[in-house]
Amino acid sequence: MQTFFIIAILALGFLVTFQIAKASEYVAVLRGEEKSRKQTNKINAFMLLIFLIAGLIGVYYCNERLQGKILGRAASDHGVHIDMMLYITIALTGVVFVITQVALFWFSFKYQESDTRKAFYYPHNNRLELIWTVIPAIALTILVGFGIFYWFKITGDAPKNAMVVEVTGSQFKWEFRYPGKDKVLGKKYFKEISPEKNNPLGQLWEDPANYDDIYVSGEAMHLVVNKPVRLVIGAKDVIHDVGLTHFRMKMDAVPGTPTTMWFTPTITTKQMREETENPNFVYEISCDQMCGKGHYTMRGEIVVESQEEYDTWLATKKPQYYAVFPDKDPAMKKPAADSTKPATSAVAMAGSH
Ligand SMILES: [Cu+2]
Numbered sequence: 246m247q248t249f250f251i252i253a254i255l256a257l258g259f260l261v262t263f264q265i266a267k268a269s270e271y272v273a274v275l276r277g278e279e280k281s282r283k284q285t286n287k288i289n290a291f292m293l294l295i296f297l298i299a300g301l302i303g304v305y306y307c308n309e310r311l312q313g314k315i316l317g318r319a320a321s322d323h324g325v326h327i328d329m330m331l332y333i334t335i336a337l338t339g340v341v342f343v344i345t346q347v348a349l350f351w352f353s354f355k356y357q358e359s360d361t362r363k364a365f366y367y368p369h370n371n372r373l374e375l376i377w378t379v380i381p382a383i384a385l386t387i388l389v390g391f392g393i394f395y396w397f398k399i400t401g402d403a404p405k406n407a408m409v410v411e412v413t414g415s416q417f418k419w420e421f422r423y424p425g426k427d428k429v430l431g432k433k434y435f436k437e438i439s440p441e442k443n444n445p446l447g448q449l450w451e452d453p454a455n456y457d458d459i460y461v462s463g464e465a466m467h468l469v470v471n472k473p474v475r476l477v478i479g480a481k482d483v484i485h486d487v488g489l490t491h492f493r494m495k496m497d498a499v500p501g502t503p504t505t506m507w508f509t510p511t512i513t514t515k516q517m518r519e520e521t522e523n524p525n526f527v528y529e530i531s532c533d534q535m536c537g538k539g540h541y542t543m544r545g546e547i548v549v550e551s552q553e554e555y556d557t558w559l560a561t562k563k564p565q566y567y568a569v570f571p572d573k574d575p576a577m578k579k580p581a582a583d584s585t586k587p588a589t590s591a592v593a594m595a596g597s598h
Contacts, residue, residue, distance in 0.1 A: 283358065290357035297350035301343070316490055317521065320528065320549070321508040323399055324493035330391055337384060399494065403507035407473035410466060412530075413446060414478075414485030414498040417539035419530055421466050422446060423459040425564060430477065431455025435501070438481065443568040450569060460565040465546035466530070468510050469555045475507040485543065488533030491517075495533050510549040517549075 273281040319328050356362075411422040411430055424430045431454035438447035445462065448455045468474050478487050480498040488495045489508075496506045510528075518526045530545030550558070567574035 286358050290354045293350045294354040297346065300346070316493075318512070319491070319493050320512045320517065321489075321492035321494065321510050323395065323508045324491075325511075326395055327493040330388070330395070333391075334388055337388070399506050399508065400496075400504075403475035403505075404473045407475045407507055408469065409475050409477060410468070411446075411477045411479070412466070412487055412498065413481060414487070414532065414536075414543070415481035416483065416537050417532075417543045418462070419466075419487075419543065419545040420445060421461040423461070423559065423562075424454075425457025425459055427454055427457055429454040431458050435481070443565065446565075448565065450566065456566045456573075457564045458566070459559065459562045461562065465527070465548045467548045467550065467555055467558050469552050470510055470513045470549050472552070473507055473509045475505055478504045478506070483536050484534050485532045485536050486534035488531040489528070489547070490531065491528045497534060510547075513549045513551065514547075515550070 319325050409424050409428065409430060411424075413420045413422070422430060432449045432452040433447045433455075434449055435447050437444055437449060439445075444450075446460065448458065476487065476496070478496050478498045479502075480500045482500065484500070485498040486495055487498055492508050492510065494506055494508055496504050498504065512520070514526065514528060517528070518524055528547035528549060530543075530547060532540055532543035534540075536543070548558075563574070563576075567577070571577050
């Protein structure tokens with residue numbers, strides 16, 4: 246039934262178009278071909294002017310309407326520069342857009358066919374060609390130049406006092422690793438990855454740098470406000486992408502090839518909640534690379550807090566090394582060494598591993 250209606254509508258549409266075309270042909274014959282063409286021309290010129298005005302009003306309206314729906318204030322030092330680049334680009338291209346569109350449609354209207362005027366033959370002008378090639382080339386070179394400058398800054402060496410967090414993407418979650426007191430991430434090897442053996446990242450336990458590395462999964466990444474952070478990014482299966490829209494950062498997570506970027510968060514989660522008047526505000530990590538059917542679920546969170554809050558949080562975490570070798574955990578050792586006291590729950594736990 247539906248198919249029948251669609252065919253019927255198409256057939257009717259064709260018939261109507263055909264009849265209109267035929268009718269206008271008869272009108273042209275009655276009025277005279279030349280006169281009819283000139284009249285159509287006039288209508289078209291007027292419509293172009295209407296299109297220009299309606300179009301410009303539409304652009305302005307969309308801008309006003311959607312103004313509050315953009316990302317809000319950039320929450321990192323690089324983010325401020327990236328927003329600035331965006332505004333400069335939009336301002337520059339915006340001015341060019343308005344000038345060219347007004348010229349295009351206004352000229353079409355003003356210089357429409359007229360019996361009192363003859364078209365001026367003007368095929369070529371080298372100076373004009375040079376001007377409209379060189380000026381955009383210079384403008385674009387400056388814009389791209391700034392982009393490259395910030396790109397090298399973001400992906401280049403982080404400041405000496407930067408903290409390090411390793412981010413690993415997999416279908417479909419994010420895992421984090423903090424280097425611990427030695428500030429060095431221990432070596433890892435993909436063949437050692439084994440969640441059953443408490444080694445979800447494939448850390449090599451013979452590397453002492455791994456002893457104090459803290460593994461965090463299923464909760465937010467914690468960062469310190471106004472302290473640069475270098476992210477070491479990787480993936481276990483396919484290409485993911487660490488997208489940090491609030492910080493205006495993003496970087497691919499590629500299996501086997503660590504990528505890095507650094508930035509300084511400048512606003513704490515608490516401050517952002519007050520500023521946005523949204524008590525549930527959280528900084529988000531989105532996967533910005535289509536990575537499979539659960540891609541949309543790859544949402545991570547980031548908490549930006551003071552150094553004290555961060556230290557308190559980190560103190561609640563234990564190195565992954567102790568999960569694999571509970572007997573090396575000083576917290577487990579102490580009660581075991583104390584033979585005068587009855588077995589504590591810690592000993593019982595150590596035994597159960
Ligand atoms: Cu992903």
